Amino acid sequence: MGAIELEGLTKDYGEVVANDGVTFDVDRGEIFGYLGPNGAGKTTTIRMLLGLISPTAGTARLLGRDVTDEDQLLEAKRQLGYLPDSPAFDETATGRDVLDLRASITGDERSEELLELFQPPLDREIREYSRGNVQKLGLVTTFMHDPDVVILDEPTSGLDPLLQQRFAEFLRAERDRGVTVFFSSHILSEVRQLCDRVGIIRNGRLVTVEPVESLLDRSGKVVRLRSAEPISRADLEIEGVHDLEADADAAGSGTEYVFTFTGDVNELLAACREHRLLDLSIEEAPLEDVFMRFYDGDGADDGTDEPDRVAADTDARGDADV
Ligand SMILES: Nc1ncnc2c1ncn2[C@@H]1O[C@H](COP(=O)(O)OP(=O)(O)OP(=O)(O)O)[C@@H](O)[C@H]1O
Numbered sequence: 001m002g003a004i005e006l007e008g009l010t011k012d013y014g015e016v017v018a019n020d021g022v023t024f025d026v027d028r029g030e031i032f033g034y035l036g037p038n039g040a041g042k043t044t045t046i047r048m049l050l051g052l053i054s055p056t057a058g059t060a061r062l063l064g065r066d067v068t069d070e071d072q073l074l075e076a077k078r079q080l081g082y083l084p085d086s087p088a089f090d091e092t093a094t095g096r097d098v099l100d101l102r103a104s105i106t107g108d109e110r111s112e113e114l115l116e117l118f119q120p121p122l123d124r125e126i127r128e129y130s131r132g133n134v135q136k137l138g139l140v141t142t143f144m145h146d147p148d149v150v151i152l153d154e155p156t157s158g159l160d161p162l163l164q165q166r167f168a169e170f171l172r173a174e175r176d177r178g179v180t181v182f183f184s185s186h187i188l189s190e191v192r193q194l195c196d197r198v199g200i201i202r203n204g205r206l207v208t209v210e211p212v213e214s215l216l217d218r219s220g221k222v223v224r225l226r227s228a229e230p231i232s233r234a235d236l237e238i239e240g241v242h243d244l245e246a247d248a249d250a251a252g253s254g255t256e257y258v259f260t261f262t263g264d265v266n267e268l269l270a271a272c273r274e275h276r277l278l279d280l281s282i283e284e285a286p287l288e289d290v291f292m293r294f295y296d297g298d299g300a301d302d303g304t305d306e307p308d309r310v311a312a313d314t315d316a317r318g319d320a321d322v
Contacts, residue, residue, distance in 0.1 A: 003180035008058035018044040033195035081147035087138035095122035131158035152183035220262035
């Protein structure tokens with residue numbers, strides 16, 4: 001049983017279908033990133049999972065409980081921590097008051113340890129809190145009852161780099177002790193660093209669910225090579241070469257070739273051996289480019305008629321766009 005199980009989850013607002021048949025599972029003990037451009041439907045999924053809005057169709061289960069059943073939802077929520085994108089606390093309460101109230105409602109297994117880690121100023125009233133301090137207090141309230149599953153909406157917004165790092169280490173340790181983390185983020189470096197798998201949603205429809213590593217792998221590498229003499233296009237018709245650009249006036253001498261490469265690096269190196277290379281670099285494609293393909297509708301099988309660039313690249317590697 002997955003920690004989160006969504007099956008055909010749909011929310012139809014009439015003018016817009018905010019979630020359209022969203023189906024995926026989040027395993028126990030994994031960090032799952034839920035990504036997509038603004039208005040894609042992330043918050044809608046989260047709100048349905050929390051029982052705040054009801055689905056038009058489909059099912060959502062949290063720790064095996066049907067979230068549309070009030071009793072089952074209540075049971076699931078005891079083991080759930082939730083951090084909204086803008087945590088709202090009583091403005092006139094102090095941080096200490098907020099924690100005392102939370103402790104009386106959800107319990108308190110570990111606030112001491114969390115306070116040491118995130119250090120919100122407990123004696124001040126919330127109205128005097130900065131955005132970052134609200135977020136620190138939110139992290140303490142999310143984890144203080146030691147939940148099995150946490151849902152985090154943009155968890156590091158407002159945190160300084162030191163605290164972001166501390167939070168990342170904390171989250172990995174939580175995952176290692178079996179906690180399931182479902183979080184939405186726009187910070188791609190954070191996604192890369194933290195997530196085991198990602199789900200990407202666009203226009204209410206899920207466009208991919210896969211490990212971050214495989215997403216990067218099949219999106220290819222960026223290859224830059226500089227050759228003393230020009231290389232003919234035919235010589236660069238190697239399986240997996242895409243978007244080839246040549247620049248005869250590259251810095252230094254020779255001609256620079258830049259392309260995305262999804263093929264076998266050994267084959268590329270073998271082909272390069274026939275030329276006098278001045279420079280060669282092979283880098284991971286920038287994460288932004290990888291995600292933008294999906295965000296722009298240029299990336300995956302979403303059931304629409306839009307171009308399917310990554311899949312096409314993978315299927316037709318012999319068909320280099322040179
Ligand atoms: N109550 C509502 N009534 C009508 N449309 C809504 C309602 N709530 C959300 N929507 C629409 O549903 C779509 C998905 O919104 P949602 O808030 O889930 O996106 P999101 O991915 O969380 O976006 P963001 O990253 O900007 O927070 C949007 O087009 C939004 O305008």
